[in-house]
Amino acid sequence: MSKHPQKIKISETDIKSPMGRLSKDEKVTLIDALDKVLEKGAVISGDVAIRVADVDLIYLGLRVLVTSISKAEELSGKSFSNRERELTKEELEYLARLEKEIRRAEASIPKLIDAKNPKKAEQGIAKLVLTLIELLRRLMEKEVVRRMQKKSLSKIEIQKLGMTFKALGKKMEELKTVFGLEDEELNLDLGPLGNLM
Amino acid sequence: MKGFYLYCIRDRTDPNSKFLMRGINGGKVFIIPYQSIEATVSEVSLKEFGSDEIQKRAQEDLKWIKEKAQLHEKVVERAMKGKGRVLSIIPMKFGTIFKTKKKLEETLKKYYSKFKKTLENLKGKQEWGVKVYLDRQAFNKEIKKVSPVVQEKEKEIASMPEGTAYFMQKQVDDAVSKEADKALQNYGESFFENLRKYTAAGTKGKILEKELTGKSLPMVLNMIFLVSEEKLKGFIKEVNKLNKEYKPRGFNFEYSGPWPPYNFI
Numbered sequence: 117m118s119k120h121p122q123k124i125k126i127s128e129t130d131i132k133s134p135m136g137r138l139s140k141d142e143k144v145t146l147i148d149a150l151d152k153v154l155e156k157g158a159v160i161s162g163d164v165a166i167r168v169a170d171v172d173l174i175y176l177g178l179r180v181l182v183t184s185i186s187k188a189e190e191l192s193g194k195s196f197s198n199r200e201r202e203l204t205k206e207e208l209e210y211l212a213r214l215e216k217e218i219r220r221a222e223a224s225i226p227k228l229i230d231a232k233n234p235k236k237a238e239q240g241i242a243k244l245v246l247t248l249i250e251l252l253r254r255l256m257e258k259e260v261v262r263r264m265q266k267k268s269l270s271k272i273e274i275q276k277l278g279m280t281f282k283a284l285g286k287k288m289e290e291l292k293t294v295f296g297l298e299d300e301e302l303n304l305d306l307g308p309l310g311n312l313m
Numbered sequence: 314m315k316g317f318y319l320y321c322i323r324d325r326t327d328p329n330s331k332f333l334m335r336g337i338n339g340g341k342v343f344i345i346p347y348q349s350i351e352a353t354v355s356e357v358s359l360k361e362f363g364s365d366e367i368q369k370r371a372q373e374d375l376k377w378i379k380e381k382a383q384l385h386e387k388v389v390e391r392a393m394k395g396k397g398r399v400l401s402i403i404p405m406k407f408g409t410i411f412k413t414k415k416k417l418e419e420t421l422k423k424y425y426s427k428f429k430k431t432l433e434n435l436k437g438k439q440e441w442g443v444k445v446y447l448d449r450q451a452f453n454k455e456i457k458k459v460s461p462v463v464q465e466k467e468k469e470i471a472s473m474p475e476g477t478a479y480f481m482q483k484q485v486d487d488a489v490s491k492e493a494d495k496a497l498q499n500y501g502e503s504f505f506e507n508l509r510k511y512t513a514a515g516t517k518g519k520i521l522e523k524e525l526t527g528k529s530l531p532m533v534l535n536m537i538f539l540v541s542e543e544k545l546k547g548f549i550k551e552v553n554k555l556n557k558e559y560k561p562r563g564f565n566f567e568y569s570g571p572w573p574p575y576n577f578i
Contacts (some may be wrong), residue, residue, distance in 0.1 A: 144526050144569075149382070
């Protein structure tokens with residue numbers, strides 16, 4: 117290739133968005149791009165084809181990757197394939213690390229409560245407790261509605277239960293305000309199990 | 314040993330223009346011509362990319378996939394950029410590698426007429442995405458407004474004892490939610506049909522979860538269209554119009570493009 121010293125260098129931003137793509141949202145654009153590159157596009161048989169794992173599984177992992185980098189670090193030792201096999205050395209190490217994490221967390225829970233930032237610790241604990249109450253409240257409410265539909269509750273019972281749940285609902289709102297929590301925050305991320313609610 | 318990673322195929326361009334960028338394995342991106350088409354490629358180490366190790370990585374190492382797929386996309390987008398216009402190209406799916414230049418040229422020869430035809434069809438057309446997000450509360454409120462049954466029920470509830478009313482309201486809300494789900498399907502269809510009129514082709518993509526989009530509103534519709542250059546203005550105008558018109562009902566339209574035509578080849 118001949119040298120073209122006078123050639124204008126393409127700037128970094130040019131390469132990032134050569135078309136000057138019209139989109140406000142970088143995160144969504146990134147996911148779009150990955151989706152298109154990995155799943156769509158022309159397929160012709162070359163000598164080597166890099167086989168990417170089941171795209172749905174990638175999505176599962178991407179969710180974590182895009183949401184938080186630190187979490188992805190944790191996951192990087194994790195296998196996304198579902199073959200039956202022995203645990204590899206890395207996986208064993210990963211599990212050992214996880215176990216250590218659990219022990220460490222266990223040890224630091226009492227410390228967290230008297231942490232230097234009691235307000236924050238308080239909010240964390242409040243979030244956990246309120247999430248569990250909210251879960252129970254929803255489950256029980258569903259059960260009442262089910263029984264109402266089966267007509268196995270008397271009018272007075274319905275009235276009483278209704279008042280109870282309404283009061284509980286109001287109390288929850290109050291507590292959420294006190295601890296500065298949003299509805300959306302009252303959920304638990306159970307990792308690979310998904311969300312609690 | 315070096316292999317050739319294939320990014321995309323396009324019509325022959327000015328042989329003097331250079332890519333000036335690095336590809337998936339750090340190799341320079343360059344062109345391999347064949348008759349009136351050309352392949353955009355870069356060299357990759359076959360030792361690295363042909364081995365079982367790389368297959369394993371592609372299966373398990375998300376960070377690796379993300380990085381490499383982004384590079385693939387960057388090169389494809391660069392190849393799409395002509396002088397002040399979008400070139401028609403055939404973007405490849407991630408991960409096609411040829412062991413020799415000869416093998417790649419053979420493939421170009423074998424599918425030549427097919428590539429030519431596809432490029433001809435894509436000429437002057439661009440891929441655009443339109444995503445719709447929905448404020449469920451605002452939408453449900455609208456549904457309530459237009460349902461006489463719900464109006465009636467809510468009147469009834471107003472005269473009930475408070476506790477009983479609480480559960481009745483729950484049931485009404487559930488019913489409204491179900492009704493809204495059904496209505497949403499119809500809205501989606503009509504949005505798609507409406508925009509489809511401005512485009513050469515259309516398809517629907519995955520609905521992405523909130524965790525992925527990072528948005529407060531959930532995505533309810535993901536549409537992808539192939540739009541002719543001359544109809545692009547009208548298409549975008551229509552998206553903006555829909556956005557304005559349906560905002561009070563909780564809908565939020567966002568468009569992005571032009572994309573390489575991954576969905577229409």
